[in-house]
Amino acid sequence: MFYKKLLTAICLLLASYSFGQAITPKEKKAIFDSTRKLFATHYHFKSSVKPTLEYLDKQWKSGRYTALNTIDAYKDSLSRDLKHFTQDGHLNFFYLTPDIANDTAPKPQIPWGLINDKFLNNGFTKLEILPGNIGYIRIEAFGSPDQIVPSAFSFVQNTDALIIDLRGNGGGMLSNEVISYLLPEDSILVNTIFWNDHTDSIYTYRKLAGPRYLDKPVYLLTDKGTFSSAEEFAYDLQNMKRVMIIGETTGGGANPGGTMPVYRFKDGSRLDLYVSMAHVENPITKTNWEVKGVQPDVQVPAKDALQKAHMIALEQLKQKEPNNEVQKRYKDIIERVGVGR
Known part of the structure; x- marks a missing residue:
């Protein structure tokens, strides 16, 4: 089951942008209500559920989302607010285009x-x-x-x-x-x-x-x-x-989970939410x-990590090498790697 959930997330990561598609107030409310319910029901860390829902309700009542008129802007803002207390980097929305969101259509081999x-x-x-x-x-x-x-x-x-x-x-x-x-x-x-x-x-x-x-x-x-x-x-x-x-x-x-459908738009596209449903030990x-x-x-x-690792590896091999000629060879390679040649 864990493999399937993670693989779903991979596919969704490749289709997570709606390219500025507009969103209506009615759609925003439906997405908000569905998100609240999914989070409350399935989120693994129960102590974070109540304060998160209270925070979401506060943002909704304040009109925070009113001026957000695209799917991308709205889902990104809502995702940030879900993370306000949880600090859970996995809590993200994913937009599925109609062809990918069509659950009944045969799934082609997508490259x-x-x-x-x-x-x-x-x-x-x-x-x-x-x-x-x-x-x-x-x-x-x-x-x-x-x-x-x-x-x-x-x-x-x-x-x-x-x-x-x-x-x-x-x-x-x-x-x-x-x-x-x-x-x-x-x-x-x-x-x-x-x-x-x-x-x-x-x-x-x-x-x-x-x-x-x-x-x-x-x-x-x-x-x-x-x-x-x-x-x-x-x-x-x-x-x-x-x-x-x-x-x-x-x-x-670190928190594994799975994607859950939040809302289906009129054109057949869909918004899903990745919800953390477990913890790792x-x-x-x-x-x-x-x-x-x-x-x-x-x-x-x-940007410097590869060169640093290469240098450390060569230095450690040089130190363990008993042959003087091979040591000299390592020294020459270390000098060249150190100046980026």
């Missing part, structure tokens, strides 16, 4: 990667071997598990260190398959998801289709755009002491990264 290039190749958008035999994997989103993941780790299996770039990765599907490639062959609990009506325990995979990347250093690059399951990936591995995180503090969105920290984000081990501006 999401051509609509949003973060989803090209299910999020694995770049593989490279950097100078000094450092592997580099760019993961811009966590798409559906498939043969791309084992192929990516086959590509970097002979490198001496690995950099995984999560900058701008807004999440998507669960990341435990990718985590499994960096941990021993076992079933390791990475987190537990406490839903409104049940609990899911998320483990690593015992068997994988590609080679594991073990006993070698791994560096993760993050920024404020690293969010949701991308943060889960970083948070879990950081607390296992498996990775070094380099870059900026992440966005702070890491088995080591007994908490998660909600609001506070994942703190990097080495804090640098996002």
Whole structure:
């Protein structure tokens, strides 16, 4: 169920703008009432429900939304007000065009990667071997598990260190398959998801289709755009002491949930709301990264994170290298990387 909910969110993120479409006072009231009801019924953190609803009612009565005459302006303002007390980055509205919102029509295979290039190749958008035999994997989103993941780790299996770039990765599907490639062959609990009506325990995979990347250093690059399951990936591995995180503090969105229909417009388009219906608990920290984000081990501006990680990887390999000639080679590469060549 969690996979389906997250995948729905991915699709909606690709169709969330209504391009200035007008909204009527009647539609605004219907959306407001429906939003109130969905939030009150399904939002996981019950202590936040009453103050949030009171705040929404206050904004409505004050006329805050009166001058907002487009769907985008209204949904964005309403979303901000939902977050006033919750500080929940997942509470967002998504606008679905009529073809996507048509629940009864056959669903064509939409090339999401051509609509949003973060989803090209299910999020694995770049593989490279950097100078000094450092592997580099760019993961811009966590798409559906498939043969791309084992192929990516086959590509970097002979490198001496690995950099995984999560900058701008807004999440998507669960990341435990990718985590499994960096941990021993076992079933390791990475987190537990406490839903409104049940609990899911998320483990690593015992068997994988590609080679594991073990006993070698791994560096993760993050920024404020690293969010949701991308943060889960970083948070879990950081607390296992498996990775070094380099870059900026992440966005702070840990609460899983699902999208729910709020209002259908006359043209067949629809407005949905992503509602958080669970909280995540890491088995080591007994908490998660909600609001506070994942703190990097080495804090640098996002634009400098790759160069910094590359330098650190080379320095660590140089220090462990017993051969003087190889050490000199590392030193030469470090000098070149340091000046951006």
